[in-house]
Amino acid sequence: MAPRKRAASRSPSPQRTPEPPFHFPTVRRGEALFDSYTFHSVDEARAAAGGAAVGEGKGKGRAQEDAEGEQDEKEVRKVEGEWMLGVDEAGRGPALGPQVYGIAFCQLAYSDALKEMGFADSKTLTDPLREELFKDILQHKDDVKYAVTVMSPADISMGMLRKQPYNLNAQSHDVTINLIREVVERGYNVKECYVDTVGPAADYQAKLSSHFPTISFTVTSKADALFPIVSAASIVAKVTRDRILDEWTFxxxxxxxxxxxxxxxxxxxxxxxxxxxxxxxxxxxxxxxxxxxxxxxxxxxxxxxxxxxxxxxSKWDDEPSTIQKYFSGQPAGADRAPLFKDYNLVSVGEF
Known part of the structure; x- marks a missing residue:
């Protein structure tokens, strides 16, 4: 019986180096997120073309400070056409990570094409499909513009923990107003705006209309499922937040x-x-x-x-004394830790 031939051994195929994750321009890589920031795709396009972005050189502070920003002094070039804009957010309820507000805007005549791109409520889509739709927006950058404001956990908390709380609804309203204002300041003639509501829809719509009387607002719940332009904004916000968490820098x-x-x-x-x-x-x-x-x-x-x-x-010795403590006969700071006494440490109001 002839000996069985041994099968030729195959050399192991070289392992493929995994491709780095796609970088979305709304995400700042490699730095800890302390301060909120805003990104406009319009500014990126103008910078690539050698132009100056509106508000270039201005730092982005917290939501309220952004909403109170001054009109840029540069002459703004008007953009042709009439535009529609959608607003939505991601990350309102979590105890961890930022809240991200996203906007998307396109010409009114492009609304039918936006429907054909497959935008739907981002919460019903898988993560890979959301990312593919965001990439579609990037590929159609001449037709669909977008922007985000990333509200850092620190800024959200500092606002809500003030002596006079700056609640999340007020922060969200101010961020939305600021984003819309910045689009208008960049020369876009926004005629229609669709917003996923925060708080009572009628009150919010009246507030937005008072700031932008020339824009027709529609404020409603589940707007991302009703209007493709809001769905696009929702996808930009959701993908940005998810990617920030995936790449979080501690x-x-x-x-x-x-x-x-x-x-x-x-x-x-x-x-x-x-x-x-x-x-x-x-x-x-x-x-x-x-x-x-x-x-x-x-x-x-x-x-x-x-x-x-x-x-x-912890004990705060600088808290105002009560009338009972005043008449107790015990000197102020008598029960402070020895470290403070040994080093003669005292509290000061100003330097």
């Missing part, structure tokens, strides 16, 4: 451990308090003194409650 070293390439492990899930991954991450990354990393919104109940229940106790 300002704090060693948070969550490190992956194979020394990168911080991002296992906080969606950021919603109902997400088990988010709950586990909050439990694993709590510090009794500093609280949580900069991805957390300190004004959200799960974060505030964790600090109240498990945070290190």
């Amino acid at each position: 300002a704090e070293p060693g948070v969550g451990g490190e992956g194979e390439e020394g990168e911080a492990v991002r296992v906080f899930g969606s950021g919603y308090p109902s997400d088990p991954k988010t709950v586990a991450w909050l439990q694993d990354n709590f510090d009794p003194v500093f609280g949580f990393p900069n991805v957390a919104r300190f004004s959200w109940a799960p974060v505030k409650n964790a600090l109240l229940k498990k945070g290190a106790a």
Whole structure:
């Protein structure tokens, strides 16, 4: 019986290096997100063409400061045609990560083509399909423009924790007004605007109309499922927020451990308090003194409650004295920690 021939051994095929994820221009890579920022696709196009962007050189502050921005001094070139604009947001409810407001705008005559591109409620789409639709917007940059404002967790929290709270509805309204104003300041003749409501729709619509009397506003719930231009804005906002979380840069070293390439492990899930991954991450990354990393919104109940229940106790000696303490005969600061007394540390109101 003839010996069986051994099959020739195959050399292992070389492993393919995974392609880096597609970079969406609305996402700032490699830097910790402390301050809110705004990105306009129009500015990027003008910069590539050698032109100056409206508001170039101005820093982006918090939502209220943006909404109170001054008219740019540069002469604005009027853009031809009549335009429609949609507004939506992503990340209103999570305890982790930013809230992102997105807008998309196109000429009124382009509205039918926008429907054919397949835009629908971004919440009903898969992540890959949302990203493909955002790429379609990038490929049709001459027809569909967009912008985002990324509201950082720190800015959201600082507003809500003020002595006179700057609540999330007010912050959202101001960001929306600012985005619309910036489009108008860039020379676009916006005739129609469709907005997913925040708060009572009629009140919000009246507020927007008072700021922009020449624009016809439609403010309603589920606007992203009703109007393709709002769906496009929703997709821009949702993809931007998801990608920011996927690529989150921690300002704090060693948070969550490190992956194979020394990168911080991002296992906080969606950021919603109902997400088990988010709950586990909050439990694993709590510090009794500093609280949580900069991805957390300190004004959200799960974060505030964790600090109240498990945070290190603190005493504020600068709080106003009560009448009972005044007559107690105990000198002010008598119960301060020895460290303050040994080093003669005192509180000052100004330098």
